[in-house]
Amino acid sequence: xxxxxxxxxxxxxxxxxxxxxxxxxxxxxxxxxxxxxxxxxxxxxxxxxxxxxxxxxxxxxxxxxxxxxxxxxxxxxxxxxxxxxxxxxxxxxxxxxxxxxxxxxxxxxxxxxxxxxxxxxxxxxxxxxxxxxxxxxxx
Amino acid sequence: xxxxxxxxxxxxxxxxxxxxxxxxxxxxxxxxxxxxxxxxxxxxxxxxxxxxxxxxxxxxxxxxxxxxxxxxxxxxxxxxxxxxxxxxxxxxxxxxxxxxxxxxxxxxxxxxxxxxxxxxxxxxxxxxxxxxxxxxxxx
Amino acid sequence: xxxxxxxxxxxxxxxxxxxxxxxxxxxxxxxxxxxxxxxxxxxxxxxxxxxxxxxxxxxxxxxxxxxxxxxxxxxxxxxxxxxxxxxxxxxxxxxxxxxxxxxxxxxxxxxxxxxxxxxxxxxxxxxxxxxxxxxxxxx
Numbered sequence: 322x323x324x325x326x327x328x329x330x331x332x333x334x335x336x337x338x339x340x341x342x343x344x345x346x347x348x349x350x351x352x353x354x355x356x357x358x359x360x361x362x363x364x365x366x367x368x369x370x371x372x373x374x375x376x377x378x379x380x381x382x383x384x385x386x387x388x389x390x391x392x393x394x395x396x397x398x399x400x401x402x403x404x405x406x407x408x409x410x411x412x413x414x415x416x417x418x419x420x421x422x423x424x425x426x427x428x429x430x431x432x433x434x435x436x437x438x439x440x441x442x443x444x445x446x447x448x449x450x451x452x453x454x455x456x457x458x459x460x
Numbered sequence: 461x462x463x464x465x466x467x468x469x470x471x472x473x474x475x476x477x478x479x480x481x482x483x484x485x486x487x488x489x490x491x492x493x494x495x496x497x498x499x500x501x502x503x504x505x506x507x508x509x510x511x512x513x514x515x516x517x518x519x520x521x522x523x524x525x526x527x528x529x530x531x532x533x534x535x536x537x538x539x540x541x542x543x544x545x546x547x548x549x550x551x552x553x554x555x556x557x558x559x560x561x562x563x564x565x566x567x568x569x570x571x572x573x574x575x576x577x578x579x580x581x582x583x584x585x586x587x588x589x590x591x592x593x594x595x596x597x598x599x
Numbered sequence: 600x601x602x603x604x605x606x607x608x609x610x611x612x613x614x615x616x617x618x619x620x621x622x623x624x625x626x627x628x629x630x631x632x633x634x635x636x637x638x639x640x641x642x643x644x645x646x647x648x649x650x651x652x653x654x655x656x657x658x659x660x661x662x663x664x665x666x667x668x669x670x671x672x673x674x675x676x677x678x679x680x681x682x683x684x685x686x687x688x689x690x691x692x693x694x695x696x697x698x699x700x701x702x703x704x705x706x707x708x709x710x711x712x713x714x715x716x717x718x719x720x721x722x723x724x725x726x727x728x729x730x731x732x733x734x735x736x737x738x
Contacts, residue, residue, distance in 0.1 A: 322461050322600050322635075322636075322737065322738045324635040324636065324737070324738070326635075326704060326706050326711065357461075357463040357465075357597070358461075358463065358597060359498070359500055359595065359597060359637070361637060361702050361704055363702075363703075363704075364713075365712065365713030365714075365716065366713050366714075366715070367651065367652045367653050367713070367715050367716060372556065372560070373506065373560055374506045374552055374555075374556070375506050375541075375552060377541060377544065379539070379540035379541040379542075379543055379544060379549075380539075380540070380541040380549060380552055382540045382541075383539045383540055383541050383549050383552075383553070384552075384553070384556075387531065387553055391530070391669070392665065400657070400658075400661045401657035401658070401660045401661055402653075402655060402657040402658040402660075402661050403657075404657055405655065405657060410657075410658060410661050413652055413653060413658055413661075413662075414661065414662070414665055416652075417650065417652070417662075417696060417697055417698070418556060418557060418696060419556055420556070420559065420560075420698065421650070421651055421698075421701065422701065422702060423560065423561065424500050424502075424561060424563055424702055425502075426465060426500055426502075426593055426595040428465050428595070433465065433593060433595070434504065435503075435504030435505050435506070435590075435591060435593075436504075436505075437505065437506050438504065438505075438506060451713075452713060454704055454711060454713075456637065456704040456706070456711070458597075458635070458636060458637060458736075458737060459461065459463070459597060460461045460463070461600050496600075496602040496604075496736070497600075497602065497736060498637070498639055498734065498736060511695065511699070512645065512699055513645045513691055513694075513695070514645050514680075514691060516680060516683065518678070518679035518680040518681075518682055518683060518688075519678075519679070519680040519688060519691055521679045521680075522678045522679055522680050522688050522691075522692070523691075523692070523695075526670065526692055530669070557695060557696060558695055559695070559698065559699075562699065562700065563639050563641075563700060563702055564641075565604060565639055565641070565732055565734040567604050567734070572604065572732060572734070573643065574642075574643030574644050574645070574729075574730060575643075575644075576644065576645050577643065577644075577645060597736075598600065598602070598736060599600045599602070
């Protein structure tokens with residue numbers, strides 16, 4: 322069995338945002354030499370997500386509006402978590418809707434993707450350094 | 461390490477619906493010869509889901525009503541994604557709630573399931589051909 | 600390839616609750632002898648979740664309030680699933696928001712975690728025995 326582990330550093334200038342990291346994952350898969358296996362991609366922080374969807378800016382706007390409706394940031398006092406001095410309880414909720422991780426099949430050395438699948442980092446409490454883990458296993 | 465990759469073609473006659481694909485996944489696991497490992501099952505399209513829950517039609521009705529409440533289809537103009545000429549922004553939202561993929565343990569050659577676990581394809585923008593990926597790895 | 604499969608038994612005294620199971624997963628990883636690989640942790644019941652987030656009681660309270668808002672338990676008659684004699688349709692909905700499973704990288708024999716990641720069992724229909732599956736594969 323082969324394996325390879327890499328880490329991406331993210332540091333978004335805004336509280337919320339989406340970043341396409343498909344290229345970075347492809348590079349790790351290639352470097353691993355794995356032909357048949359799986360790659361795990363996950364946020365290492367609990368107020369961020371990794372998910373797969375469309376690289377379309379209108380949709381990303383819709384996600385942002387929708388998540389803010391499902392789990393509003395303000396008033397921050399509505400969340401008991403924020404009594405600890407944080408103001409990011411909503412980010413922990415939004416991240417559960419969008420997910421922590423994706424597992425993608427590696428087939429013939431490549432991400433085995435449908436026509437529109439792209440991997441995104443979703444940030445819900447940015448303006449500081451966070452990491453994404455990429456782990457490939459297979460043969 | 462052994463591995464096997466198969467693809468199911470789905471083509472639902474309605475916009476939304478749920479299809480039990482447990483049997484198909486079991487067949488791929490059996491054909492793989494894997495005794496101990498994992499199987500990944502994911503939608504290859506970004507307006508559909510693969511998830512595990514109960515095979516009970518009342519519950520599927522409840523899911524449909526609930527998802528429509530969380531992310532309504534109409535009015536389609538409420539979503540910026542639909543400015544691209546699509547009318548399926550809601551499907552991209554619903555799919556995030558239900559998830560893209562499941563990973564299931566394979567133990568002694570079988571899906572290692574609790575008493576009620578069944579694998580479903582969830583369609584949120586049907587009436588066209590889509591695919592599901594099934595990938596088994598292990599030994 | 601090495602693999603190891605273990606099962607935890609859960610039996611919460613209340614309908615809903617969260618239990619930190621990180622220590623138990625760490626023990627299975629250690630016992631497996633896997634240095635590089637992945638560990639799958641999933642609820643084997645369809646009204647419960649396994650997810651990764653913060654071990655902070657205020658946040659757990661926020662999750663409980665938020666999930667009850669997104670998918671209220673009462674009135675139980677609002678759900679068709681409950682016509683079968685169950686009263687737990689809301690639990691099947693809540694579990695979809697929080698997820699069935701997590702997949703975690705094992706690197707140098709340990710859970711490859713960010714600073715705050717902890718694994719939780721989320722119960723939405725307790726007061727009876729349920730199980731969690733832990734499966735490690737790798738080398």
